[in-house]
Amino acid sequence: MREDFELExxxxxLSAQDGNDAAYRAALGLMASRLRGYFGRRMGGAANExxxxxxxxxxxxxxxxxxxxxxxxxxxxxxxxxxxKLLDLWRRRCRSExxxxxxxxLPESLHPPVYDETDTSRDxxxxxxxxxxxxxxxxxxxxxxxxxVAEAARIAGVSESAVxxxxxxxxxxLAAMIRGQS
Numbered sequence: 001m002r003e004d005f006e007l008e009x010x011x012x013x014l015s016a017q018d019g020n021d022a023a024y025r026a027a028l029g030l031m032a033s034r035l036r037g038y039f040g041r042r043m044g045g046a047a048n049e050x051x052x053x054x055x056x057x058x059x060x061x062x063x064x065x066x067x068x069x070x071x072x073x074x075x076x077x078x079x080x081x082x083x084x085k086l087l088d089l090w091r092r093r094c095r096s097e098x099x100x101x102x103x104x105x106l107p108e109s110l111h112p113p114v115y116d117e118t119d120t121s122r123d124x125x126x127x128x129x130x131x132x133x134x135x136x137x138x139x140x141x142x143x144x145x146x147x148x149v150a151e152a153a154r155i156a157g158v159s160e161s162a163v164x165x166x167x168x169x170x171x172x173x174l175a176a177m178i179r180g181q182s
Contacts, residue, residue: 005030005034005075006073006074006075008030009027009030009031009074009075009078010073010074011023012024012026012027012030013027013068013074014070016065017065017068017070028058028061028062031058031061031078032054032058034075034078035053035054035057035058035078035082036050036051036054038079038082039053039054039057039082039086042086043086043089049089053085053086053089056085056088057081057082057085060081060084060085061078061081064081091148127174127177127178128140128174130173130177131170131173131174132170134156134158134162134166135166135167135169135170135173136170137152137156137166138152138156138162138163138166138167138170139166139167139170139171139174141155141156141163142163142167143167143171149163149164149167
């Protein structure tokens, strides 16, 4: 099924890349249809939100169409952009307090257990202090303070790639320490 979609989409997209407006409209129509299903399955079917993220993705595809590499499947490129748009939506949802239920409105039985934050924070601080400064800062900025990679990179004065590498290496190092391997 995925191969059939690629076989239908690829010639249209390549023709669109050469300036064929009709092929471009047809390719976007196919992509929009595929994206509605992709997002609908992952977002629980909220039709208005699905359509919003489909339109955001199509806009990103339009703006990034010059980055398409004909040596890769169009569907792989399409799904890569769609995944990023879905992650963006989930990040926005997490930052929007009006979308989260208040603990006060939940029955007591559904409240999560409460741990002594002082001990937990101290343990976390102790672990983080074992990391090199760049790794520690990248993890604290992105994972604890909720900054995007771009925001953390701008604040630290480094590239986004450096922040990603620092987070990856730092978390890998922390995991090894917790397992007692280091």
